[in-house]
Amino acid sequence: MTTSPEFSRTVNLAVTGASGVQYGLRLLQCLVAADCRVHVMISRAAQVVIATETDLQLPGSTAAMQEALASYAGAREGQVLVFGREDWFAPPASGSGGKAPLVICPCSTGTLSALATGASNNLIERAGDVALKERRQLILVPREAPYSEVHLENMLRLTRMGAVIMPASPGFYHRPESVADLVDFVVARLLxxxxIPQTLMPRWGEARLQARQDRR
Incomplete structure (x- = not known):
């Protein structure tokens, strides 16, 4: 796993134009809090969705976007690095770049299709292609309803290639009290x-075990 003197590990994070950008933004905050360096890639459609679903307004230039996201996540200098859509010299664009997992959160069905068919028309698609060919950890978080046969076939194909398909489907057994609790459920599973250690929600069965110990 890629490390640096400053940060514990590196994680590649891509945000595409599906609804549910809150999951990706919250994951960014948690990765920064966990002392990870985060390589961020954001599609054009994702910028539109972010402006629609949140109060965060991302500027157009890569440098300004990096500054905005670093401030949003409370990052240290150099902890959040944003790469442009056609930055073919970015580390995630090559198998000889630093080895790091890639999370696409949320993952649009268009991105699913591109990855399932080997397209590499932008940096996000190329990063996914690299993760697959190098057998690196690739987690895809689709958010769509209902899924068509094409969507399901693409997810099956990608699962067989080694990707993990983790739909943005929060559970309710932790009795969420807010939308933020639902977002944290999915982000906790990603972490x-x-x-990466997380305290967003207890793991299944921990509360029962703790109660049993308390009765002793």
């Missing part, structure tokens, strides 16, 4: 798969 678990990345092997």
């Amino acid at each position: 678990d798969h990345l092997g």
